[in-house]
Amino acid sequence: MRRRELLAGIVGTTAALIPSPATAAPRTGPVGDDPTAALERALYAPEPSGPVPAAVLDRALTSARNEFTAARYGRLGQALPALLGAAEAGRAAAGAARERAHAAIARAYILATELAVKQHSDMAWAAADRALAAARAGGSPVVIGEAARVLAITMRRSGRPAAAVDLLRRTAADLTGQSGAAPRAVGATLLLTAAYTAACDRHRTDALDLMSGAEDAIRRIPGGAPASPLFTVDATATQRDLYWIGVHNALGTPDEAVPYAARLTPASMPTAERRARLGTDAARMWHQLGDHRRTFAALRLVEQAAPEEVRRPALRALTADLLYSPSPVPGLREFARRTGAATV
Incomplete structure (x- = not known):
């Protein structure tokens, strides 16, 4: 029953699988909650599952993708174990159905990898390896x-x-x-x-x-x-410009990233996850350039776009580094407490 409830939470369709509104409500918890905790167990002890209709599984994958692009990582982490179990159950299919099943497995593990990478979890290796193996089997x-x-x-x-x-x-x-x-x-x-x-x-x-x-x-x-x-x-051209910021940050030439950042706005980003990425890359750019106030403004942009993003390990580390810099920034300490970068 738990498998059906979890799968239902991300499908949002098919009457037999839809939970009540209370059951489907997103989990909330303290900042320290790890969205990958349930996923880690599922990778090494998969949830048993019977066959799931391909159309239902496709809708579940779409819903899970939407959780990722909306940066709702807690909900995604809860949903993925059931989704992985349901996708794996399709391996016994034959012909075109088998190819479709392997594609579903691969995409479920792609999302698992993306989530693990966000949390700096070592289990990204296992998820990514399974994703590519399933993708190659599907062709x-x-x-x-x-x-x-x-x-x-x-x-x-x-x-x-x-x-x-x-x-x-x-x-x-x-x-x-x-x-x-x-x-x-x-x-x-x-x-x-x-x-x-x-x-x-x-x-x-x-x-x-x-x-x-x-x-x-x-x-x-x-x-x-x-x-x-x-x-x-x-x-897209917008994503190209966003990557230019990241490339120049990584090369240690953040001044060359400024023109790209100047022509991008949160409204130009298609999803909450991408808006948060713009804020993250802008924060790193301004941090390298020594502009603490603009760094904090970019971090606030991340929080506004996707609250779970600003609580990831990398951004908590950036916030902590900014917090202990010699130039105080108004509002930063409260932000650090709120996002888990500081406890006092």
């Missing part, structure tokens, strides 16, 4: 590209940026040469991620070349965009 180039992207992010965070860039380059080359908007758009997102990864490794020439390649790939997407959004990050 969809788009899903393979999406899975390769989250695996590369995990590789970068684990100290293997060169290998991550190589994986992203090779996978992007396969996708950008295909016809159709979706494969080319995924290929463009891989190049954006590769550029940021190279920048984190302080390879400026590679990072700039990869950004140039991503810009060209975005321009070449037929019709300008796929018919439906990509699973976590879209390939």
Whole structure:
């Protein structure tokens, strides 16, 4: 019964699976709650599940994606164990249904990886590996590209940026040469991620070349965009500008990021998660430039866009660093208490 209730909480449709409003209400808890706690158990002791109709599972995946893009990580963490169990139950399917089942498994693990990365959890490795294995079993180039992207992010965070860039380059080359908007758009997102990864490794020439390649790939997407959004990050000129900020921050040239930040606004970002990313990158940029007040203003933007984002480990660390800088910023201590960066 618990599996059905949890799956119902993210599907939002199908009468047999819909819980009452009280059951479906989002969990709230203290700042220190870890959205990945239930997910970690599910990775190593999966919840048993019977077959779930493909249409129901597709709606559940869409709902889970919406939780991620809305930066509701607590709800996503609660929903994913049941979703992973339901997706895994489809492995026994045959033919086209089997390919669809593997795509569903891959995308469930892609979301699990994204959530683990947000929380700096080591289980991102397990989730990303399973995502790519399922994607390859399903055979969809788009899903393979999406899975390769989250695996590369995990590789970068684990100290293997060169290998991550190589994986992203090779996978992007396969996708950008295909016809159709979706494969080319995924290929463009891989190049954006590769550029940021190279920048984190302080390879400026590679990072700039990869950004140039991503810009060209975005321009070449037929019709300008796929018919439906990509699973976590879209390939658009707006996202390109956002990545330019991150690339220059990583290269230690935040002054070169300022023009890109100046032409982006929260309203130009398509989701709460992306608005929070703009605030995060702007905060890092201003912090490197020594402007504490603007750093705090950007952190407040993150909080307004997505309260759970500002409580992530990386942003709590940035807040704490700002808190103990020699120049006091009005309102910062209260913000630090509220977001878990300080307890007194």
